Amino acid sequence: MPASLGADVPEALHICSPEIDSAPPPPPVFPSVDIDHIDVNSKCTITDNHLYRPGDSTIGGIFSLTHPHYKEHSFKKTPYKRYYSYFDLEQKNYQHVLAFIFAIHEINKNPGILSNITLGIHIHDNVFDSGCTSKAALDLLFTKQVNVLQFDRNKDVLSVIEGLTVKNSIQMATILNIYKISQFSYGSHKPTFSDKAHHPSLYWMAPSKTAMHKGIFQLLLYFRWTWIGLIASDDDDGEDFTQILSFLLEQNNICVAFVHRVTEMSLTDHKILTELNSALLSPEVNVIAVSGNSQSLFALEYLLDVYEFRMRHHIGKVWITTAQWDFTNTMREDSFCTATFQGALSFAGHKNVMKGFQDFLQTLELDEALLYFICIFWREAFQCCFPPENINKCKMCKGNEKLDSLSKFMFEMEMNTQSYNIYNAIYAIAHALDAVYMSRPKTMADKGQFKYMNVQPWQLHFFLKNINFNNSAMEEVSFVNGELSAAYDITNWVTFPNKSFLRVQVGSMSAAQEFTINQDAIVWNSKFNQTLPCSKCVEACPLGHSRIVRQGEPHCCYDCYPCPEDTISNQLDAVHCIKCPEDQYANKNKDWCIPKVITFLSYQEPLGIVLVSLAISLAIVTVLVIQIFLKNWNTPIVKANNHNLTCILLISIVLCYLSSLLFIGKPDKMTCLLRQMAFGVLFSVAITCMLAKTITVFLAFMAIQPGNKMRKWLGTKMAYSIVLSFSFIQLGICITWLSTSPPFPDVDMNSQAGLIIMECNEGSITMFYCVVGYVAFLAIISFTLAFSARNLPDAFNETKFITFSMLVFCSVWISFLAAYLSTKGKNTVAVEVFAILASNTGILACIFLPKCYIILLKPDLNSKHLVIDKRNYSI
Structure with missing residues (x-):
């Protein structure tokens, strides 16, 4: 399960102290160093951990890398600082930092953009904490504190890239909007906060969640899954997910069998675990849509791990996950739920293959500042120690260890969706900055005075709103009124018995909300024997029948009744029977209309x-x-x-x-x-x-x-x-x-x-x-x-x-x-x-x-004499 560090970290270390330091640490110098002799005794911590590289213009970054777990206070004395006993690493999130550095490295080497201009970086770890997020934003903006109400702003920071959660993005926007500094959020997108009037400096690099919700709905509709479960984090993102998706599904006759909200603390709540446990074991619900991140959904991952590895029970479901949840992020390779997550379908922002990124990672050279920033990850990934740690218990870190030797559970060499968004965000800033420079008098360009130009952050917005360029993967990146035109990829998780996995793209949801899916390319969970899973409250009504909703139950739970006379249903699970046209009639099985035979009383019959x-x-x-x-x-x-x-x-x-x-x-x-x-x-x-x-x-x-x-x-x-x-x-x-x-x-x-x-x-x-x-x-x-x-x-x-x-x-x-x-x-x-x-x-x-009888056979009776005698006799 999650990679944790406990014994190696002194208990006295703290993070995000409420006391404001007199001044942030000076930017480190980056000479070539010998990794074997780095003193990391006071550096390999998570307190005020930041990475700085100077440049003519600086792009800030705030990432979520380490997740501390704090000791609870006894409330017997006033707490002075917040202490932690151990912390988890979001190991794959370190790729975000390297993608950031990779993009800056490419731009600084490229003479075709920002010629004679060098971009610098200033990266902070917000340790998944809202307080640390605000502190990191202030550290980016201000160089020193004169008094509580007076700061000197660091004017080099033109833009900031941040965020895996909407909460952090909005929190930072309240600070950055004051100075009109462009803010790029790469992890999540909340449509209700896209209003430029309230957040003019906020740009979303992730696709709109509205498109994702409609994509999930289209997926359910395509496979005729009408009885599904929802599991979401117990926060604003989870609330939006359940409300919007439930409304969409209800409007289109898809029922939600259960909705469960989980938090990091759900493992200690017996009631929540019991309800979640019964939901996972429900035989009728074979499809579960999940929204959250690895931290908020830790309780769910724990339960799945218990069933597959401790109880040897196979929970076969079709998992539909959002871009924020990478369930490999907090799972160890030796306990990856191979059977459970086989066939899962994930919605992730569209990305393309960046071949140069893998070459960059394979030839990565760690300087002192970078190693200081990622030393905790490096120590955990390669199981090595930095001096003066106890060298008798582990090998020494050299700094030249190869990232491609790590398993996918620890680090992936292929750029993921969030890293791709970061890469595009930096290039958008660079192109906008280049456009600002090019809009200045040509004489300044001829004299090479660009670096002395006083570019203000607000000047970028004019160009960012409708910027359009091709990245190094030759994919178009465009903004329309400040909104990124982006799509979602639908990926299928293919797992193997050796605990490895593949992500295979099987569909997409375009920015224009055009849904495509390749059903033949999907590998389903082994429970379904590679047949299309069924997730319904009841079996589908056969042809010739229609649905009648059961009294007091959801409309997805129904009985089947034969179609009335002259009506048919030519599809499974028909809502209503269809009346045949007047010139046709229903066959015996009531599943097809047959042309009527024209009839009349004919001379030939x-x-x-x-x-x-x-x-x-x-x-x-x-x-x-x-x-x-x-x-x-x-x-x-x-x-x-x-x-x-x-x-x-x-x-x-x-x-x-x-x-x-x-x-x-x-x-x-x-x-x-x-x-x-x-x-x-x-x-x-x-x-x-x-x-x-x-x-x-x-x-x-x-x-x-x-x-x-x-x-x-x-x-x-x-x-x-x-x-x-x-x-x-x-x-x-x-x-x-x-x-x-x-x-x-x-x-x-x-x-x-x-x-x-x-x-x-x-x-x-x-x-x-x-x-x-x-x-x-x-x-x-x-x-x-x-x-x-x-x-x-x-x-x-x-x-x-x-x-x-x-x-x-x-x-x-x-x-x-x-x-x-x-x-x-x-x-x-x-x-x-x-x-x-x-x-x-x-x-x-x-x-x-x-008469004919008399005329032909009795002519003697046909006489005048007989007529007269007859009349006389009658008289």
């Missing part, structure tokens, strides 16, 4: 063929009956009951048979207009013919009574008047129908699943019922009169046959109504056609079959 054959056959039979009657036109049985009406009746029956053909085939505008009209008018003519025959029988019987005046009503004119008048009423109804709301071709997409039924829309259903009702009205009158006249004396009294025909007619159409309402689609049309054929056939058979 068996049912259509049967009905057409019946209609034509019966029409031919009727034509044969007409032919028989024409051949026997003058016989008594034909002439009886007005043979002209009989002929009209037979013609209307033929036409009724043929009108049924209008109902078969694909409906179009003409057939829709004609089918119901032809049916109504032709049936009205047929029934009025029978009605006229019945009325004629009544009048004939009454006319033979002595003194009855009905004889004048007898004759063909009376019969024709009845037929024409009643038929014209039906014709008038049909004309009204056509002129107001006529029938038209239509499609029915809902009556039968999977079918689009082509049909004729009746237009006005009221007019349709008027036509049908009028036919029914005529049929009822005809039946009533025929039934009343069935026993009147006449040799060939047709009223009996009309009674039977109307009885059959009414029975057929009453049955038709029940069948019509219970069928759908083309079967409805078939029922109507069958009713037309059946009722028409009933009229033909009941009235004309007996």
